[in-house]
Amino acid sequence: MKFSLSEDQQMVQDMARDFAKSRIEPIAMEFDKSHQFPQKLIKEMGELGLMGVNIPEEYGGAGFDTVSYSLAVMEIAKGCSSFAVTMSVNHLVCEIIRLYGSEENKKKYLVPLASGDHLGAFCLTEPQAGSDAQNQKTTAKLDGDDYILNGKKAFITNGTYSDVFIVTAVTSAKDAPKKEISAFLVEKDAEGLILGQPEHKMGQCASNTIEVTLENVRVPVSNMLAGTNGFKVMMNGLNSGRIGIASLCCGLASSALDEALSYAKDRQAFGKPLNRLPVIQDKIAEMGTLLEASKLMTLNAAYVKDSGSNYVKSASMAKYFAAENCLKIVDQALQIHGGNGYISEYKIEKLYRDARITSIYEGTSEIQKIVIARQMTK
Structure with missing residues (x-):
């Protein structure tokens, strides 16, 4: 097995290391104490391609491989893990849209997320459903060409500053023999989407974590990802x-x-x-x-x-x-x-x-x- 890095991988690692040392490390302690979200620096990371390292260039990403992405996260986390978790969650959202989004979804949501213009959040966890993800109570009911979402999500990274949320919800009836869960793309300005106050955490204090409430949030059918295969x-x-x-x-x-x-x-x-x-x-x-x-x-x-x-x-x-x-x-x-x-x-x-x-x-x-x-x- 070859353990040496390719030129591209080395370049990504060096770039991430330089950014972490010059831009993140000097202010990491200050942002930790103030619990301030580093919005400006996250934008700078996007401009360098760090918010979509392994997303294809045609969808706004840098077009590198997963090894390059892993190396970049290591270097950013060495500067401050709050920046790294913000970056990691955005990549998770990008990856899901890349795998399951329609071409329209990719152009509308993936391109700005991978390029760093927008930020994404993944809404899976609920107050009563952490490791037991199947126990979620958020529902999505079909109403014409829309689904209506109701429920509450907990510990949502990037929530306050996100432009799009991937939200999981139960789409099957209560008495259905099998519980069906679906995933939806919800925009930040959707009516009924309520963002809670930032949590005061023990650590990774410069990352943003909130509770998200959905009250009759309408989402077009076209924003459903992979049908009822949400799990x-x-x-x-x-x-x-x-x-x-x-x-x-x-x-x-x-x-x-x-x-x-x-x-x-x-x-x-x-x-x-x-x-x-x-x-x-x-x-x-x-x-x-x-x-x-x-x-x-x-x-x-x-x-x-x-x-x-x-x-x-x-x-x-x-x-x-x-x-x-x-x-x-x-x-x-x-x-x-x-x-x-x-x-x-x-x-x-x-x-x-x-x-x-x-x-x-x-x-x-x-x-x-x-x-x-x-x-x-x-």
Whole structure:
């Protein structure tokens, strides 16, 4: 297997790294403290092609592969994971429209999303339906040439600033023998679409997360994606999204390791730098190994997707492994900082808070293991 990057992949990685270092890192702590959404910088990312890295150029994207996208997310997440999750969710929305949207949908919605002119949100989770996605209560009832949507969605990333929402809803009757779920494209100015106040989160505070309520929202039939196969739309979207979140985990963990290495080099204890103490060297060796393995699993999942093969197992393995080890790496990086790591003026305190969500969103670690086991035993 060839482990070297192509010229295009290297170019995308370098561009994302340069942007993260010059534009994101200098303001990441400030945006975290203010809980401010970096709308201007997200626009700049779009201008660089970072909001549609692996979407075909004919639909407004940069036209690169999934490996390039994964590398870009890693670099952006190293600057700040709030930017990376905003980018990842927008790509998830783009991917779903690319796979299931009509040509009209692609021209109207995908082109501005992939080019960075617009922002997208994925509305799956509900107050009573997180991992149990089939338990959603939002409904869509046919009325002439429209569907009327009613319900409530929770933890919607990008919600306040999105131009289009992919909303899942139950289209079957209550007494139907089988529950049918469909996905719809809903525009931001649709009457009855109510956007809640931003959630005050523990971490990834510069990303936008809200509750979305739908009260008799009319959506044209032409904005339905894949008919009544909405559950397939959801799962395929999440499979793709898991590569993005695994990449985010790698970038976040890489930043934490850098902080630990820098601190261990400068800090003195027992008459020598921390990085000369065997107990600290043991931590550094384990952190570095776990990070390298996470990157390889993540890039392999991206490679498998690009090859056209079934990548469900690879994506879930990468997301599970990268998220769990991101938590371990960030935890040990803070431990190396000692009491200073608990103080907000140190970057590792932010990284610790940012990391906690990674084993929860885009499918919890427990759900990933269920997906992996099913793929291995079918």
